[in-house]
Amino acid sequence: MRILLTGAAGFLGSHLTDHLLDAGNEVVGMDNFITGKSENLAHLADNPRFKFIQHDVSNYIFVPGNLDAVLHFASPASPNPNSPVGYPNLPIQTMKAGALGTHNSLGIAKANNARFMLASTSEIYGDPLEHPQSETYWGHVDPIGERSVYDEAKRFAEALTMAYHRFHGVNTCIVRIFNTYGPRMHIDDGRAVPNFLKQALRGDALTIYGDGKQTRSFCYVDDLIEGILRLLSSDVHDPVNIGNSTETSILEIAESINKLIKNSAGLEFKENLRGEGDPQRRQPDISRAQEILGWSPKILFEDGIALTLEHFKKQLGIK
């Protein structure tokens, strides 16, 4: 297949590019580097099946030649207001990537009669009142809070994707991605796992926002990519949750990272700047992915962290 992947220079986009190339596909990567990095794709410079186009997907997208699939992953993704790449600091770009970027990506998919995939998110469930979250849950989302620029853009993107499927017959699919971590996350990304790894490797205390009792369910990147590839090659159109269903409190995550890295600086409790918008609980119901894609995550948190650690050591110049 010849595949257009937006957001290719980002964390997930660069891993997905590697896996798609390994499977024998041609990939056209597109990115404007607003939160991604060219280093994530540097190893592909000599690959004849990889092309790169620097472009902002909020503007009309043109790619010469036929495309068999369009995967729309371009969007800032970190909710951390302390991070330069966090979407609270890029609110308009985030809304444009989710709204205009999705429209342009669907447009080029339609013109090529290509399979289209939207990278959606567990954030469309908001601060969920149903637990765990299954695809049939409609969510509990603040339409005007700090997170709304991301959450509502992704909800709009899902609605637009279904409209192109129903009205134009485009062969679409929607992956609702839950918290994923791994190598190539931006060192200043500000999400929990990269923040904790950076702090622990520097021998600093790990910053816990609020009381740390809020929960998340963390998936290692290779597991997620396997689910994405299975969804891409299926004929499913309804949204599918892909994530790890092991639910852990942020406190437990921080303590286990300190233990693994033998960091004795402990924890530092800070005011949660994300306030009430910070979801209290999050855990995917993955029965749909298990049933229709035969997919389940395999990698344990400790093993995934060990693999991620090497990347962060290199970034920080630690041997």
Ligand code: NAD
């Ligand atoms: P990332 O910031 O590492 O990657 C996003 C990429 O998109 C970056 O390379 C960035 O430069 C690019 N980009 C952003 N706006 C663009 C624009 N207008 N034009 C061109 N390129 C643009 O983040 P990530 O974690 O890899 O997330 C990738 C996708 O997956 C996003 O759509 C995100 O919403 C979704 N997602 C990720 C997670 C996760 O846990 N990592 C969870 C849910 C959803």
Ligand code: UDP
């Ligand atoms: N968090 C934290 N300390 C940090 C970074 C994050 O306590 O240094 C908390 C954050 O408030 C949230 C959870 O960890 O409750 C997960 O945050 P992350 O940014 O990883 O992703 P989210 O699931 O909120 O999108």
